[in-house]
Amino acid sequence: MPDDKIVTAAVLVIGDEILSGRTKDRNIGTIATHLTSIGIQLREVRVVPDVEAEIVTALNALRRRYSYVFTTGGIGPTHDDITADSVAAAFDVPIAVDPRAKAQLATYYNARKLELTPARLRMARVPTGAELIENKVSGAPGFVIGNVVVMAGVPDIMQAMLETVTPLLVTGAPLQSITIEIDQPESEIAAVFGAHQRRYPDITMGSYPLLRHGQPASDLVLRGIDPERLKLAELELRAALRLPK
Amino acid sequence: MPDDKIVTAAVLVIGDEILSGRTKDRNIGTIATHLTSIGIQLREVRVVPDVEAEIVTALNALRRRYSYVFTTGGIGPTHDDITADSVAAAFDVPIAVDPRAKAQLATYYNARKLELTPARLRMARVPTGAELIENKVSGAPGFVIGNVVVMAGVPDIMQAMLETVTPLLVTGAPLQSITIEIDQPESEIAAVFGAHQRRYPDITMGSYPLLRHGQPASDLVLRGIDPERLKLAELELRAALRLPK
Structure with a gap:
């Protein structure tokens, strides 16, 4: 297979x-x-x-x-x-x-x-x-x-x-995921994140709100089966959000 | 309603x-x-x-x-x-x-x-x-x-x-439930319990296995909307299983 x-x-x-x-x-x-x-x-x-x-x-x-x-x-x-x-x-x-x-x-x-x-x-x-x-x-x-x-x-x-x-069981290519933890609520990164998803239709991007140290924060999760594409998408997103690599 | x-x-x-x-x-x-x-x-x-x-x-x-x-x-x-x-x-x-x-x-x-x-x-x-x-x-x-x-x-x-x-919300008659905890595995009460269910088609009866004090045990759950029927079904089941009332 x-x-x-x-x-x-x-x-x-x-x-x-x-x-x-x-x-x-x-x-x-x-x-x-x-x-x-x-x-x-x-x-x-x-x-x-x-x-x-x-x-x-x-x-x-x-x-x-x-x-x-x-x-x-x-x-x-x-x-x-x-x-x-x-x-x-x-x-x-x-x-x-x-x-x-x-x-x-x-x-x-x-x-x-x-x-x-x-x-x-x-x-x-x-x-x-x-x-x-x-x-x-x-x-x-x-x-x-x-x-x-x-x-x-x-x-x-x-x-x-x-x-x-x-x-x-017959298994396929494992879906890999990368989580980027940010200390901002989802609403502050929604525009950049949505534009990034449009650039990478092969990577599924989701955002999950949570409280970190009592403050609104978000986990941005990128999922895909190609590790290189996933890493590229992560690095570009970190750059777009001005986060350290 | x-x-x-x-x-x-x-x-x-x-x-x-x-x-x-x-x-x-x-x-x-x-x-x-x-x-x-x-x-x-x-x-x-x-x-x-x-x-x-x-x-x-x-x-x-x-x-x-x-x-x-x-x-x-x-x-x-x-x-x-x-x-x-x-x-x-x-x-x-x-x-x-x-x-x-x-x-x-x-x-x-x-x-x-x-x-x-x-x-x-x-x-x-x-x-x-x-x-x-x-x-x-x-x-x-x-x-x-x-x-x-x-x-x-x-x-x-x-x-x-x-x-x-x-x-x-519009709500209906609440489903009431009674749980009978027994210290036997399900397989030992299955025949009596199944016969009891057939006598009470208006009461839904389920059995859930668990370990109690490290031993196989069961919770028998009776559910219905009529409290009197439910109580009757409970008492008869306790009698059939030779449990205290």
Whole structure:
């Protein structure tokens, strides 16, 4: 795969508990940072409730549009865990207990002298054609089907699965970024910054307001896949803003 | 408005910085908790980049489907702040400097002995027909147009705007919730819990795994708008799980 290929992704967070505010999502930020670091551009995120029709509609819209879709949540043993069934419905394939997943769960529960009950066995149900993502934390695997990566919602387990699946992903040129911290509010540099963006259409430039030492300040962020162009854009912007190089 | 009316909402987060992972979103959780507390059901969240076509498509999909859409981000003075223009495009209305917004900005900057430069004046551009949301923190107002509430992305400013706009919102019956903390993993209560959900289709029941004192445990959450039904469902579930009342 050539280095300049653009690989894109969406995240689909599945869970009533995020929409009710009961649980604060921590997975979006983790996945976003990770994908950026490995050269996959996260382009969209959706959060949907534990309702099959909603999951199917969102998943089908996203998987057709982006190179990958990463889902989190809804792969546990209880009745509200409907992600595997919804993914099977979206792909229009059957779902059944997967012997490999069953073996992983059996190993996990045997080691803890626990029985593989029907509720636990439910976590071995996987859409036909999926490859498993081993779960080193709590036994029940995630899976990959087509361009969709299905992961747990518990942040520690999600992170472990994301690391496990990473070597299997096609990645593109990593988006590099340079941050210029300035001690002025955005409004004082907006004209120069906007003109600079027009000169560098291949570099994405964003400005983020913040308080630094209690005073309005800004972070100017330049992003691009060509490090030399990025450095050039940075130096010219520093000169235009009369900042040290 | 009758108390049992269902009022729904979506959140649209606008910002490359969330998708790149540079900034971790804190607004989704804040808005989710707030809406739940005032009787508005958050049904969907989307995060999109600073690209007008993406914002317009997402906004039009969401505003037609839910009672309200709350947007965050992209209302600052720099070239990458394109929310107001995108909202005007979605509603197909003109956008221009709003005299009321200009007056608010003039008051804010005059008090700080700063000039109302063209960059700052850009923050007074508002789609025709919008009502302003005063920004007590940093001057530049948010606005409401149709069923869309446009707010800043900086969490402190977003929260202040959300509080300002709350009295203007139509709200429904607040969703009440009861959490039962149990010291068992989900898989051990899944059968009883699933059967209980089938007996109470009007109560939404979710199970969330966690570690308590280092051991696998679960929070069982029951949600509904009728407090008496909710209490009944809780008592029966406690009995079925042989828990104290």
